[in-house]
Structure formats: structure tokens, C-alpha cells
Amino acid sequence: MVxxxxxxxxRSLFDPVRTITSTxxxxxxxxxxxxxHFFSLFALGFILFIIALATxxxxxxxxxxxxxxxxx
Amino acid sequence: xxxxxxxxxxxxxxxxxxxxxxxLLLFILxxxxxxxxxxxxxxxxxxxxxxxxxxxxxxxAGGILPCIIGTVYITFISLLFSIPIGIFSAIYLAxxxxxxxxxRIIRSSVxxxxxxxxxxxxxxxxxxxxxxxxxxxxxxxxxxTLGLMNLPWIIATAExxxxxxxxxxxxxxxxxxxxxxxxxxxxVLPYAFPGILTGxxxxxxxxMGETAPILFTGVTYFTRELPRTPLQKFMALPYHLFAxxxxxxxxxxxxxxxFGTALVxxxxxLLFDAIAFIIRMxxxxxxxxxx
Numbered sequence: 358m359v360x361x362x363x364x365x366x367x368r369s370l371f372d373p374v375r376t377i378t379s380t381x382x383x384x385x386x387x388x389x390x391x392x393x394h395f396f397s398l399f400a401l402g403f404i405l406f407i408i409a410l411a412t413x414x415x416x417x418x419x420x421x422x423x424x425x426x427x428x429x
Numbered sequence: 430x431x432x433x434x435x436x437x438x439x440x441x442x443x444x445x446x447x448x449x450x451x452x453l454l455l456f457i458l459x460x461x462x463x464x465x466x467x468x469x470x471x472x473x474x475x476x477x478x479x480x481x482x483x484x485x486x487x488x489x490a491g492g493i494l495p496c497i498i499g500t501v502y503i504t505f506i507s508l509l510f511s512i513p514i515g516i517f518s519a520i521y522l523a524x525x526x527x528x529x530x531x532x533r534i535i536r537s538s539v540x541x542x543x544x545x546x547x548x549x550x551x552x553x554x555x556x557x558x559x560x561x562x563x564x565x566x567x568x569x570x571x572x573x574t575l576g577l578m579n580l581p582w583i584i585a586t587a588e589x590x591x592x593x594x595x596x597x598x599x600x601x602x603x604x605x606x607x608x609x610x611x612x613x614x615x616x617v618l619p620y621a622f623p624g625i626l627t628g629x630x631x632x633x634x635x636x637m638g639e640t641a642p643i644l645f646t647g648v649t650y651f652t653r654e655l656p657r658t659p660l661q662k663f664m665a666l667p668y669h670l671f672a673x674x675x676x677x678x679x680x681x682x683x684x685x686x687x688f689g690t691a692l693v694x695x696x697x698x699l700l701f702d703a704i705a706f707i708i709r710m711x712x713x714x715x716x717x718x719x720x
Contacts, residue, residue, distance in 0.1 A: 378546045378641070385552060385645050390560045399556070402549040409544040413537055 377401050467695060471688035479689060484651065488673065489682050493690055498655055499568070499663035500697065503643065504636045506572025506659065507579055512629060515583030519625075522584070523591040524613055536588075543581035548641040550578040555645045569659040571647040578642055579632040586628025590621040623709045630705040634698045640667040650676075666694040 367374045381398050388394040478492055485491030522539075526532040554574030564570045594617050602612035640648075649662040650672055656663040673687035674680075 378548045381548045381552055382641055382644060385548075385555065390556075395556075398552060402545075402552050405549055406541065406545050410537075410541040413541045413544060417537060417540075 377405055464695070467688060467692050470685065471690075471692035474685045474689035475692060480693070483653070487679075488651070488677060488686065489679060493666070493669060493686075493693065495652065495655055495664040496666045496669045496690065497693065497697070499648070499665040500637055500667070500694075502568055502656060502659075502663065503572045503575055503665065504633060506569065507575035507636050508629070508633065510573055510576030511579040511583055511632070515580050516587050516625060518580075518584045519587035519591060520613065520618075523588045524609070524617070539581045539584050543585055546641070547578055547639050548644075550574055551642040551645055553577070554642060559646055565660065566645075566647040566649075566662050567660045568647060568656050568663050571643040571663070571665075572659070574642045574646050575636045575639065578639070579636060582632045582635070583625075583628050586631070587621070587625045590624025590628065591617060593624065594620050623712050626705055626709055626712075630702060633701050633705075637698050637701075638667055638694065640665075640671050643668060666690055666697070670694065 365372075365375075381401055384394070385398060388398065480492055480497070481494050482492035483495050484493065522532070522536060526535075551574060554570060554577065558564045558570040558573050559566060564573075598616045598620065599612045602616045603609070607615070643665055647662050648665050648668045650664075650668075652662055652664055654661075670687055670690045673683045673690065677683050
């Protein structure tokens with residue numbers, strides 16, 4: 358809502374952007390069920406999930422390494 | 430020589446104290462200013478009529494009763510769905526699950542699901558509840574979507590609360606001949622309860638404020654009647670605020686009502702937090718233990 362909602366690659370910190378989440382929020386209202394557009398929104402959701410999963414796995418591996426270095 | 434050394438150490442220590450305290454102070458100032466700003470702009474429209482009447486004359490007058498009821502309704506349904514499943518899953522993960530690769534995958538999936546944006550749950554809710562299960566745009570569909578969103582939070586916090594209880598609590602009961610479930614039910618859950626409740630309350634606060642998951646699963650800009658059955662559309666506070674702040678055609682005229690709505694939402698969340706805080710204090714006072 359505050360980001361500016363422009364689907365282009367930003368060139369500076371002050372350019373408006375459009376995030377994956379707001380793309381889903383904006384376009385979900387205007388797509389029909391089971392169309393390629395609808396499925397591509399699911400693909401966007403999947404990308405977000407992959408990002409969350411990757412962040413989590415990195416955090417967990419860091420945590421595990423920390424723990425090992427404390428006990429040894 | 431030694432004295433100056435001590436003085437220098439203390440000086441550095443003080444500097445670090447200030448450096449670490451400033452961010453917290455800035456944060457408190459920021460939050461305080463936000464609350465003050467909301468209060469200043471919203472307090473004038475708050476009245477008994479504002480809380481007990483539906484909106485009138487194109488949202489420029491009247492109250493927000495349908496939004497309050499809608500928000501409480503979907504929060505209730507989402508908790509009805511996510512609390513039992515969440516707590517049982519957490520008990521299984523903490524107490525019964527074998528420590529193998531499969532459990533570890535489940536655990537990190539739960540953590541990841543807690544981290545994905547709420548609009549993705551909205552997307553999933555549209556596909557599953559609204560379309561595939563054909564519930565339609567309704568309180569029920571929104572409540573279930575929010576429940577799904579809450580579930581990983583509740584599982585993760587409840588599991589942590591249960592694992593934090595020392596092993597001797599379980600062993601004591603087992604040594605006296607209790608079954609595994611009896612030891613968990615009598616000796617672990619009562620002590621883990623404050624932690625579990627904290628997780629649930631964080632989930633409540635988040636549920637009340639979320640707009641994205643309900644946006645396409647049942648919330649509506651305006652409805653004349655209050656939702657009588659869970660299969661009707663409803664109005665909700667966060668969406669009402671969003672609509673008044675960005676979508677209305679007389680933005681400046683409805684601005685005070687938008688601030689009033691924000692204030693009511695903030696108050697509702699604080700109210701739930703306060704109730705939880707009191708319950709937790711009570712339980713913590715009766716459940717004292719020494720490790």
C-alpha cells in the first residue's frame with residue numbers, strides 16, 4: 358500500500374516498487390478460478406514459501422553449528 | 430594506575446549501556462507517538478453510537494458495529510479450528526515424535542509456514558475453502574483461512590513451552606506408575622499452559638489485524654445485516670480501515686472515522702492481551718516450582 362505499486366525494477370531507493378505479496382493481493386480479485394493467471398499467482402506464493410524455507414534452513418544450520426561449538 | 434584503569438572500564442561500560450539503550454528508547458518513542466497520534470485523531474468520533482450503530486450515508490456517518498462483530502466472529506472461528514489441532518500437534522511433536530529425519534522435516538516445515546506472508550494463506554483459502562469446498566465467500570471460509578494461518582504459530586510456541594518443562598516432571602510421574610499420557614496431562618501441560626497461552630494470544634492479536642487472508646474469502650465493504658450464520662459475508666475492522674483509508678471516494682471526510690476504527694482495533698487487541706496477561710499471572714502464581 359505504501360510501496361507505490363509500480364511493476365518495474367526500481368533504480369533507486371526512492372522509486373516505487375511492487376512486491377510479490379501485493380501482486381497476489383491486487384490480481385487475485387480479477388482472476389477466474391483455474392485459469393493460467395490463477396495458477397501463476399500460486400507460483401508466486403510458492404516462490405515466497407521457498408524463500409521462507411531457505412531462510413529457515415540457513416537459520417537452523419547456523420543454530421546447530423553454534424550449539425556444537427558450545428558443547429565441545 | 431589501577432584506579433584509572435577501573436575508571437576507563439566503567440566509562441566504556443556506560444557508553445555501551447547508552448548505545449544499547451538508545452534503540453529501545455527510539456522504539457518506545459515511536460510506538461508512543463503512534464498511539465498518541467491515533468488517540469488525538471480518533472478519540473473525537475468514539476461514542477456509544479459509534480460502537481453500536483452500523484455505518485450510514487455512504488460511510489460518512491454512523492458507527493462500526495458490524496465490523497467489530499465480524500472481527501470477533503472470525504477470530505473466534507479461527508481459534509476454534511486452530512487451538513485443538515495446534516496443541517495436539519505440539520504435544521505429539523514435543524513428547525511422542527521419534528527424533529528422526531521425518532520429524533525434523535515436519536518441524537522445519539512448521540517454522541517455515543509460520544514465516545510465509547498472510548496473502549499466501551488468502552490465496553490458498555480462496556482455492557480450497559471458497560472454490561473447491563464450495564463454502565463461498567463467508568465468515569466460515571475467512572475463519573478457517575485465518576485458522577490455517579495461526580496453526581504453525583500455535584504449534585511452534587506450544588511445542589517450545591512443552592519442551593521447556595524439565596524432564597524430571599515426567600520422570601516423577603512415570604516412576605509412580607503413571608502412563609505416559611497421564612504424566613503429560615497431569616505434570617507437564619499445567620506448567621506449560623502459560624507459555625501455550627502466550628502463543629495463542631500472539632495469534633489472536635495477529636488474526637484480528639490481518640486484512641490479506643480475509644480480503645478474498647468473505648469480507649465485504651458494506652452489508653446491511655450482521656452475520657447471523659457463518660455462511661454470510663461480513664465486515665471486519667482491518668478491512669474497513671483499509672477501505673476508508675484508500676478506497677473511499679471522500680477520503681478526507683471519512684478520515685476521522687478511519688482513525689476511530691484504528692483506535693477500536695488497537696483497543697480490542699490490547700483487551701485480549703490484558704485478559705491473557707491476567708490469566709497467566711494467576712496461573713504462574715499457583716504453579717510455582719523449583720528446578
